[in-house]
Amino acid sequence: MKKVVNLLLITAPLFAVDLIFFGGYILTMDDNQPVVEAIAVEGGRITAIGTEQNIIKLRDWRTKIVNLQGKTLMPGLIEAHCHPIATAVLSQVVNISGFTYNSRAEIMATIGSAVKNASPGKWVLAFGWDPVLVKDLRNPTLAELDSISTEVPIFILTQMMHQAFVNNAVYKAAEITRETPDPPGGGMFLKDDNGNLNGVIYEFSALQHILKKMPKTPQGTAELLLNLQYAKYAKAGYTSIAALGPVDIAGYPLNFMANLSRNADVPVRSFVYPLKKQLDQSKWPSGYGNDHFRIKGVKLYMDGSPYTGGAAFAEPYLNTEVTLKRMKLQPNHRGKVNYSEASLLQTLTKYHNAGYQIAIHAQGEIAIQMILNAFTEILEKYPRSNHRHRLEHNALITNNQIIQAQKLGLTLSFFMDHVYYYGNQLPQIVGPDRAARFMPLGSAFAAGHKTSIHTDNPATPVDPFRVIS
Numbered sequence: 001m002k003k004v005v006n007l008l009l010i011t012a013p014l015f016a017v018d019l020i021f022f023g024g025y026i027l028t029m030d031d032n033q034p035v036v037e038a039i040a041v042e043g044g045r046i047t048a049i050g051t052e053q054n055i056i057k058l059r060d061w062r063t064k065i066v067n068l069q070g071k072t073l074m075p076g077l078i079e080a081h082c083h084p085i086a087t088a089v090l091s092q093v094v095n096i097s098g099f100t101y102n103s104r105a106e107i108m109a110t111i112g113s114a115v116k117n118a119s120p121g122k123w124v125l126a127f128g129w130d131p132v133l134v135k136d137l138r139n140p141t142l143a144e145l146d147s148i149s150t151e152v153p154i155f156i157l158t159q160m161m162h163q164a165f166v167n168n169a170v171y172k173a174a175e176i177t178r179e180t181p182d183p184p185g186g187g188m189f190l191k192d193d194n195g196n197l198n199g200v201i202y203e204f205s206a207l208q209h210i211l212k213k214m215p216k217t218p219q220g221t222a223e224l225l226l227n228l229q230y231a232k233y234a235k236a237g238y239t240s241i242a243a244l245g246p247v248d249i250a251g252y253p254l255n256f257m258a259n260l261s262r263n264a265d266v267p268v269r270s271f272v273y274p275l276k277k278q279l280d281q282s283k284w285p286s287g288y289g290n291d292h293f294r295i296k297g298v299k300l301y302m303d304g305s306p307y308t309g310g311a312a313f314a315e316p317y318l319n320t321e322v323t324l325k326r327m328k329l330q331p332n333h334r335g336k337v338n339y340s341e342a343s344l345l346q347t348l349t350k351y352h353n354a355g356y357q358i359a360i361h362a363q364g365e366i367a368i369q370m371i372l373n374a375f376t377e378i379l380e381k382y383p384r385s386n387h388r389h390r391l392e393h394n395a396l397i398t399n400n401q402i403i404q405a406q407k408l409g410l411t412l413s414f415f416m417d418h419v420y421y422y423g424n425q426l427p428q429i430v431g432p433d434r435a436a437r438f439m440p441l442g443s444a445f446a447a448g449h450k451t452s453i454h455t456d457n458p459a460t461p462v463d464p465f466r467v468i469s
């Protein structure tokens, strides 16, 4: 017996590991040692990297060894800003995206046939209305949608999810009249010159208000869809996702996501930034969660989307066919901000002092400057190291603002698909000069930022390597 013990002591390495990879191109993302021959994993963490010869010594009888056979192994990717529940549920609704269709006639026919086939009590939810990509896509009027149906509620969500078009059946089902006040948070039930509802629902808080009245996706279906969505992220190469402002389509989203995360097989980690009104601070403090679900911060909206007239740019939108005819903006339109200086300061201070990471949507220079001013004041009064508050999207952030953000310790997350998918149309919306400095990722790197990039899906499709390239 003694002999056997001795033998084990001699052959077993001091720190045997669970898993070893070798035989491929192993990227470390460490500039000092960008490629290694082998890595060892113990307890879910990488514990050693180095030559195949050295790493292989860490094995014992229980170690699983993977020969990569020339393939590349790299760290998992992080989707810095997405909406997993919306992506999961919207994958099932009527697709009218400009990535799929290129004429108004096709899109209206698709909506029409969905309405015709709708079962009683069901809404028709169409997603992807995109007058920027689809050249003849005039926005629909209330009368036009009523002419399709006065019974079936029709809810048409724009690709960037900042605006929707509805018929009167939606107003009826959601109990919205011309007297209904706009919800807090910048959303609006838009009206015509006579003060009558005009079929346009503007910005997130108003959209949420209506979607909550929509018949809920059954819990089991929603769970299945969200699990499938997690698998799609994993397949695309993501191991972590940041969910910024989870939607209420399938019931209270935080409970829903937290419950699903208890399943040990969930293939991605979710870092969650609830909306203000979802965030009961006593129940969901910053850092609450487990390895698959963690509350990180809060999601706020300072302005809206460039493609619905919502971005608070320093200069007005151009007056062109795209902005006036397709986006239906007034001449010399300017986007508005959702907060006054005082209310912004108060809101940011509250979440900053409660320890949350604040992620705030900002596209235009005016929106961005107000945020920078507020954080300057807050961080002077209440310094907090490594707060890493986030500015989301940053379409027209200026070089000075980039530098100012860097000094304040704010991080920038860019929505590069605006350039990839909408780049050709941007000169028609903001002119060539501003189009040329849209989403200035390079300037952020030059200023020393560690930035992130995102797809904001379902706004654009899940595909990290498109975004990176």
Ligand SMILES: [Zn+2]
Pocket (backbone or CB within 6 Å): 081, 082, 083, 244, 456
């Ligand atoms: Zn988003």
